[in-house]
Amino acid sequence: MSKLVLKLGGIIMISLLVVLLPLGYVANKIFTNFYYSEVQSEIGELSQKYAHTITSLDDQEMINMFKNLADLTNKEIYIVDNMGKVIADSGEHKTDLTKEDMNELSSGQSIQKRFHGSNKESTHLGLGYPIMNSGTFQGAFFVLASINDIQEPIEKIKDLLLLSAVGALFLALGITFVVAKKMSDPLLEMERATREIAKGNLDIRVDISSRDEVGSLAKAINDLALETNRYRTNRREFLANISHELRTPMSYLKGYAEVLKKGLYQTEEEKQDYLTIIEDETDRLVLLISDLFDLSKMEEGKIDLQLERLDLTEVLDTTLFKHKIELEKKGLSLQKQIGNHIPFIEADGMRLEQIFTNLLGNAIRYTNKGYIHVKVWSAKNNVYVSIEDTGVGISDEELALIFERFHRVEKSRSRELGGTGLGLAIVKNLVELQHGTISASSQVDKGTRFQLSFPIAE
Ligand code: ADP
Numbered sequence: 001m002s003k004l005v006l007k008l009g010g011i012i013m014i015s016l017l018v019v020l021l022p023l024g025y026v027a028n029k030i031f032t033n034f035y036y037s038e039v040q041s042e043i044g045e046l047s048q049k050y051a052h053t054i055t056s057l058d059d060q061e062m063i064n065m066f067k068n069l070a071d072l073t074n075k076e077i078y079i080v081d082n083m084g085k086v087i088a089d090s091g092e093h094k095t096d097l098t099k100e101d102m103n104e105l106s107s108g109q110s111i112q113k114r115f116h117g118s119n120k121e122s123t124h125l126g127l128g129y130p131i132m133n134s135g136t137f138q139g140a141f142f143v144l145a146s147i148n149d150i151q152e153p154i155e156k157i158k159d160l161l162l163l164s165a166v167g168a169l170f171l172a173l174g175i176t177f178v179v180a181k182k183m184s185d186p187l188l189e190m191e192r193a194t195r196e197i198a199k200g201n202l203d204i205r206v207d208i209s210s211r212d213e214v215g216s217l218a219k220a221i222n223d224l225a226l227e228t229n230r231y232r233t234n235r236r237e238f239l240a241n242i243s244h245e246l247r248t249p250m251s252y253l254k255g256y257a258e259v260l261k262k263g264l265y266q267t268e269e270e271k272q273d274y275l276t277i278i279e280d281e282t283d284r285l286v287l288l289i290s291d292l293f294d295l296s297k298m299e300e301g302k303i304d305l306q307l308e309r310l311d312l313t314e315v316l317d318t319t320l321f322k323h324k325i326e327l328e329k330k331g332l333s334l335q336k337q338i339g340n341h342i343p344f345i346e347a348d349g350m351r352l353e354q355i356f357t358n359l360l361g362n363a364i365r366y367t368n369k370g371y372i373h374v375k376v377w378s379a380k381n382n383v384y385v386s387i388e389d390t391g392v393g394i395s396d397e398e399l400a401l402i403f404e405r406f407h408r409v410e411k412s413r414s415r416e417l418g419g420t421g422l423g424l425a426i427v428k429n430l431v432e433l434q435h436g437t438i439s440a441s442s443q444v445d446k447g448t449r450f451q452l453s454f455p456i457a458e
Contacts, residue, residue, distance in 0.1 A: 004187065005180035012176045013169070020165050031157050039150050043075065043127045043143040044110065050077070051129035051141035057081055063088045070143065078115065078126060078142040082106065087139060092118050095126070105130045106137040115144055123147045186214050190221055197221070202229035241406040245288055245420070249281040256281075284418060291422040295405060298429040305348040305433055309457045312383055313342050313376055315349055319356040320374065326364050333371040342376055345383050345454040347434045355430050358423040359387045359450050365417045366448070367391030381456050388449040394442040402440065403428045 070077045079088040084097045093115040115124040124144040131138040196204040208218035256274045297303045370390025405425035408414040431438045442448040
């Protein structure tokens with residue numbers, strides 16, 4: 001039996017006992033008092049009536065009639081004279097009428113006494129009423145009721161109470177068992193599932209659909225398994241991509257180093273070409289490694305941003321200046337449209353420059369003729385930047401994927417042009433870390449436009 005069943009059962013039993021015991025005690029008291037006072041008032045009434053009716057203590061006939069009457073109502077009678085001497089007794093009763101009792105009776109008050117029969121069980125409760133004759137005290141008329149008769153229904157009720165209490169306890173025990181089992185079964189299932197998840201079995205799912213806390217815990221466990229699975233797949237793909245990306249430049253490096261080592265070149269010019277390839281590939285490796293390092297830091301949430309109030313246009317200008325030669329080399333013109341009084345934003349200057357460098361680098365890389373258009377404006381609570389080119393463009397299907405790491409529209413072209421496939425993934429992470437947004441729109445062979453927004457600093 002599960003611990004939960006025992007705990008819950010114990011708690012319910014104890015609370016039931018805490019409620020039932022005082023309740024039983026009080027009920028018992030109420031019933032006992034009720035019966036006693038019922039009998040008391042009955043014999044009280046009878047003794048009063050009889051005492052009023054009787055005229056002479058010598059009237060044996062009348063006394064016999066009272067005896068018969070008492071018999072009919074299952075009562076007994078006991079009559080004494082004004083000295084306490086027994087005049088009539090329908091059984092063999094003994095009682096101790098004291099002086100005080102007689103005084104009370106003679107003063108017109110009724111008294112209550114216990115009467116003992118020949119054996120212990122025949123104890124009676126008696127109520128005596130004074131017999132008066134034209135103002136003088138003649139004696140007392142007692143009507144007696146057996147205590148056993150009073151006790152009997154009380155005992156019956158007690159038994160009934162006890163029986164229903166035991167019944168209630170067993171019923172509660174049964175209900176507790178069923179309820180606790182219903183509660184503990186899903187918990188045990190979830191425990192099994194989480195242990196499986198911990199072992200790495202991430203396809204496991206908990207099949208609990210109740211709409212309560214247990215249900216939402218089950219859903220959270222399923223989500224955890226799903227998310228961990230996604231993370232694992234992602235990680236695997238990431239590692240596979242990394243090793244692939246590293247292998248390509250490495251094989252170039254090894255190949256050309258071998259060529260040079262074995263002197264497999266004809267001219268000095270050829271040798272220089274190979275050395276340039278080795279240099280370029282090394283640069284690419286350094287870039288790839290630094291991009292990877294950045295990205296993994298960002299994804300682990302371990303990157304420290306130096307957020308400060310800054311003028312985005314200044315950062316953009318610096319970046320544009322650094323790309324001047326590249327632009328000129330490709331014969332592209334630059335169109336700048338920067339609004340006046342652009343409000344400050346809260347950002348990390350270096351990281352902002354990294355964002356612009358990546359976007360501008362891409363725009364130049366994937367554009368062969370035309371221009372690059374850069375625009376900055378502010379509206380409502382945001383500062384907006386758009387970087388638009390007249391390059392090769394991206395199809396709609398590809399556009400949805402370009403922010404994923406290692407996703408390249410055309411692998412060989414990107415590689416040829418010095419891309420790592422990580423640029424936009426880094427950009428998106430950096431923009432979001434600075435509370436900004438990024439979106440892209442594009443048309444194949446027409447050009448691409450990236451739009452950024454950053455909240456204005458308070
Ligand atoms: P890469 O290092 O390959 O440029 P990115 O993550 O920066 O990697 O970009 C992902 C892919 O998106 C690129 O391979 C390229 O195909 C496409 N892309 C990015 N910017 C542009 C652009 N301005 N014009 C056309 N295609 C682009």
